[in-house]
Amino acid sequence: xxxxxPLLSFLLMIAAxxxxxxxxxxxxxxQAENRLLKDRLRGRRIxxxxxxxALLARRAKAVGRKALLELxxxxxxxxxxxxxxxxxxxxxxxxxxxxxxxxxxxRHVSQLIVRMxxxxxxxxxxxxxxxxxxxxxxxxxxxxxxxxxRNGIEPSPERxxxxxxxxFLKAHWKVLAASDFLTVEVWTGxxx
Numbered sequence: 001x002x003x004x005x006p007l008l009s010f011l012l013m014i015a016a017x018x019x020x021x022x023x024x025x026x027x028x029x030x031q032a033e034n035r036l037l038k039d040r041l042r043g044r045r046i047x048x049x050x051x052x053x054a055l056l057a058r059r060a061k062a063v064g065r066k067a068l069l070e071l072x073x074x075x076x077x078x079x080x081x082x083x084x085x086x087x088x089x090x091x092x093x094x095x096x097x098x099x100x101x102x103x104x105x106x107r108h109v110s111q112l113i114v115r116m117x118x119x120x121x122x123x124x125x126x127x128x129x130x131x132x133x134x135x136x137x138x139x140x141x142x143x144x145x146x147x148x149x150r151n152g153i154e155p156s157p158e159r160x161x162x163x164x165x166x167x168f169l170k171a172h173w174k175v176l177a178a179s180d181f182l183t184v185e186v187w188t189g190x191x192x
Contacts, residue, residue: 034072046074057083105147109137113147121167124156 048056060068060080068077109132116128123131125141125148132139148155169176185192 031072034074038072038074041074048075053083054087056080057087060084105139105143109139110147112137113139113144114151114153117148117153122156127156 056075057080060073060077061084063071065077065081068080071077073080112132112135113128116123116131120127125144128144129139129141132144145155
């Protein structure tokens with residue numbers, strides 16, 4: 001197989017030259033049009049929609065930074081290429097698919113935890129967790145600790161140390177009411 005005949009090569013060169021010359025004329029026209037539009041804007045900014053930014057960004061990336069610097073564009077080449085980087089980054093952004101995170105504890109369960117801790121000062125996290133499990137509520141020890149901390153209730157050992165006198169009386173009221181404080185038993189030589 002030999003090369004193309006000289007006449008065919010010559011015709012291809014003429015056609016390529018004509019196409020190239022035509023493209024240069026189109027580019028010069030568009031550059032002149034852009035200059036006129038920029039003069040008409042007088043420094044005011046054009047607000048582009050997201051779709052327009054995406055279109056310009058794709059085309060700007062295809063042209064390349066070097067060629068963009070030679071052109072007199074409405075938007076700076078740096079801005080066009082930044083739009084393209086954001087467009088690519090947005091393609092890999094999956095935040096819209098994510099859920100809102102781990103579900104929070106229901107208000108009535110939280111109130112139940114606080115009530116159990118206040119009424120039973122000796123109960124720790126594990127005991128409260130067991131009591132909640134008996135009521136068909138599955139709650140972790142860490143969640144119980146967070147709820148109590150959020151409501152200003154200390155862990156079980158500290159709660160017992162700081163028990164108020166009124167709390168003690170309320171807890172032992174039935175026993176205290178049944179006791180007799182007026183009699184005193186004394187040991188004598190004959191016995192009690």
